[in-house]
Amino acid sequence: MANKNKTDATLDFDAVLSQEHAWIAQRRQKVEENGYGSPENDSTGLGLSGGGIRSAIFNLGLLQALERHGIMQRIDYLSTVSGGGYIGSCYTWLKNLFPNVSPFGTSRHDFKGSGGEALAWLRSHGKYLTAGEGLSAWSMLAALFTAILANLLVIVPVILLLFYLLSRQIPLPPEIKALLAPIMDLTPGGDDGFAIMLVLGVASLALFLVLIFIYMVTTAVSVLRGFLWQRKMRSLQGNMLMYGVLFVIAGTIPLFHQYVATLEQQIVAGFIASETSSLLYYILNRFTESTIAIFIITGVFSLLKAWRTSRQEGAASTQGMLLVNIGLSFLVYGVFLLFYELMKEPDNVTLTPSLGDITWFWYTVVFSIFLAIFGNINLVSMHRYYRNRLMEAFMPVLKASEKGRTPIRPDRYAIYRKSPGSDAPFHIINTAVNMVGSEDTKRQGRGADNFILSPLFCGAESTGFIQSNLYVGNTMNLATAMAISGAAVDPNMYATRSRPISFLMTLLNLRLGYWIRNPKFPASLKGIFSRPWWYLYMLREMFGKGLNEHCRHVHLADGGHFENLGLYELVRRRCRFIIISDAGADPEFGFGDLAKVIEMVRVDFGAKVILTTDDMVPEGKQRLSKYAFTIGSIEYVDPKQLATLIYIKTAVTKGLSEDIYGYHRANPGYPDQSTADQFFDEAQFEAYRELGFQVGKTLCAGATHQCMESLFRSVEERNKVS
Secondary structure, three states, X not given: OOHHHOOOOOEOHHHHHHHHHHHHHHHHHHHOOOXXXXXXXXXXXXXXXXXXXXXXXXXHHHHHXXXXXXXXXXXXXXXXXXXXXXXXXXXXXXXXXXXXXXXXXXXXXXXXXXXXHHHHHHHHOOOHHHOEOOEOHHHHHHHHHHHHHHHHHHHHHHXXXXXXXXXXXXXXXXXXXXXXXXXXXXXXXXXXXXXXXXXXXXXXXXXXXXXXXXXXXXXXXXXHHOHHHHHHHHHHHHHHHHHHHHHHHXXXXXXXXXXXXXXXXXHHHOOOHHHOOHHHHHHHHOHHHHHHHHHXXXXXXXXXXXXXXXXXXXXXXXXXXXXXXXXXXXXXXXXXXXXXXXXXXXXXXOOOOOOOOOHHHHHXXXXXXXXXXXXXXXXXXXXXXXXXXXHHHHOOOOHHHHOOOOOOOHHHOXXXXXXXXXXXXXXXXXXXXXXXXXXXXXXXXXXXXXXXXXXXXXEEOOOEEEEHHHHHHHOOEHHHHHHHHOOOOXXXXXXXXXXXXXXXXXXXXXXXXXXXXXXXXXXXXXXXXXXXXXXXXXXXXXXXXXXXXXXXXXXXXXXXXXXXXXXXXXXXXXOOEEEEEEOOOOOOOOOHHHHHHXXXXXXXXXXXXXXXXXXXXXXXXXXXXXXXXXXXXXEEOOOOEEEEEXXXXXXXXXXXXXXXXXXXXXXXOOOOOOOOOOOOOHHHHHHHHHHHHHHHHHHHHOOOHHHHHHHHOOHHHHHHHO
C-alpha cells in the first residue's frame, strides 16, 4: 500500500501521552476534590498479566485487597494483558455501573451489596466457555465446527479450482511447448500447470547452482567483495533455493499420483478376483486412495507424537518441533494429493454445469465467492463465540445496576471515553499486532508489536496512534477489546510460527485473533467493502506474507504474544510507581515473562529494571515461597529518574488460610495449573481468589507498609524520592 493513503489522524506517542495526562488529571479530581499532584511527574500504574482465568481470579482477589486499603484510588493506569484483561475489563465495566463503589466488595460484610452480587456472578461463571443457560460443551463444539466448516467452504473450493486449472492443458505456443517438452513430458498428459511449476522449480534450482558459481568467481574481483554485493547474492540464493524446492514438490504431485496409480494397476492385475477375498480385492483396487489416507494418517500420528513429546518433562523442544513439521508436511501433502485426485478425473468436473456431473464443484465455487464477499472473517471464527462468553461472564448487567436506570448493553460499551465517567483508572488493553512479515528486523524477530486499545487512543509505535472515536467508526467496544487481548490461539504467533502449523490452523480457522484496519489508512470504503478481503488475508495468514505495518488491515491477537505482564506500556509512560501482578503459568518459577520484558524495556526505552526474585522461589516438600512479592526499582534516562517497582507472583507462602493449603495439597500443580484449564469450579475459583486477596493484604499492610505509603505522599514529597 502506498504511503499517500495514510491518514492525517495518526499521532506520535508524545501527543498521545499529553492527552492521557489531561484525562488522568480529570480523573484525579473525581477521586480527591483538589487532586494530588501532576500526572506528568508522578503517575502510578498497575499491570495485570496474562494467564487465562487463573490470572483473572487471582487478580480479582488482589483488586479486592487494593480497594480495601485505598490503593486503587491512587492507580492512574491499569495495564492489562489477556487473562488479566478479563478482570481488568470487569473492573472498568462495573465502575461504570457503580461509580465510586468497590465493584467486588472488600470484605465478607459486602456479600449482600452490589459487590457481593458481582462476586457471586463471577464465581458462578468460572466455566465461562460453557456457562450454562443453554450453553454446554456441545455448544462450544458446534461453534468450533461452524468456524471450521465456514472457512473450508470459502477456501477449499478456490484451492480445488486452482488444482483443476493446473491439471488441464494450457494453450501455449508450440515453440514454448517444444522448449519445455523434456520436463513437461514427465508429467501425465494434460497437467500443463503442474508441468510449468516443475519447470519453474528446476529452473530455480539451476539458477541457484549458477549463483553459487557466480559468487565463487566474483570473490576474485575486489570490487565485488563488498558487504552489499555479498548480501544481495545470499538473499537471491536463498530465494531461488526456497522457490525451487516448493515448486518442485508441488510439480511432482501428478508424478507421485501417477506412480501410485500405476502401482495399483500392477498389484490388482496380479490377482484374480475369483481367487481373492472381496475385501482384499476392494482394498487393492483402492490403493491410490489408501496411499493418500496413509499420508494423512501419518501426519496425524506425527502430530500426536509431537504433542506427547512436548508433555514429557525435559523433552527437547527442537525434537517436538521437528515432529510437528514432519507430521504437518505429510498431512498437507496428503491433502493436496486428495485435491488432485478429485480434480483430475474428467468425469468429476466438466465446464458445462448439469445436475448430473459438476453441480457439487462449480456451485461450491459460486457459493464460496458469495460467502467471501458477504461473510465477515472476524465473526465466523471462534473469536465471536469467545468474545460473547467472556462478555457474559465478566461484563454482567446486575440487578442492582438496573434500579432507576436503563441497562447498558455491554456489547455497545465503546472503549472511547473523552473524559473519565467514573473513578476507574485509565485502562490500557494490550494486544499484539502481527509483524512476522515486517521489514524492520527487530519487529520481525519479535513477531509482533504492542498495539493498545484505550479510552483515548488505539495503535502501536509501528502503525501510529489514532483517536479511539475515529477508529473503525467508534465501534470498538470493551468486550471485543478484552477478547482480542486474550486471543491466545492464533496462527503465526511465537508458538505456531512454523509454516505448516500456521497453514493448517488457517485452513481450519483455528484462531481467536482479529483483523482490523491499520490506523495509518483512512476508512475510505464502507459496509462489506471495508472488511478484510477473505481470500487475501487468509492467504497472508497461511503463508506468513504481508503481515506488517504497511498493510491496509493488520492482525491483532493475544497481548502476551508480545509482552505478558503489562509492564511495557507503563515503562513507556515513565510511571513513578508500578505494581505488576504476574499470574502467568510458571510452575518452575523461571520468571520468563519478567526476564523478557526487562530486556525489551532496556532495548526500547533505555530503562534499567533492578529486581531480585530469590525469595520467591518455592522450597521444601510443601513448595512454599518465603515471599509472594518483591520490591525493586526502575532507572529511567533522559531525564534520569527513579521509579519504584513491586512485583507480585502467584506463590503459596506461610500464614495463609487453611483452605488454600488444603487445595494445594490436593492439587500439586496449584497455583500454576495449566492455562489450558479454563473451567474453574467453586473450590478452584476460591483457592485463587483468596490467594490473591491474602497476598494483597500482606502487601498493603505488612512488610511493605512504608513502601505502599509512598502512594499517599504529596507530589512534593514524592519528587524528593529520586
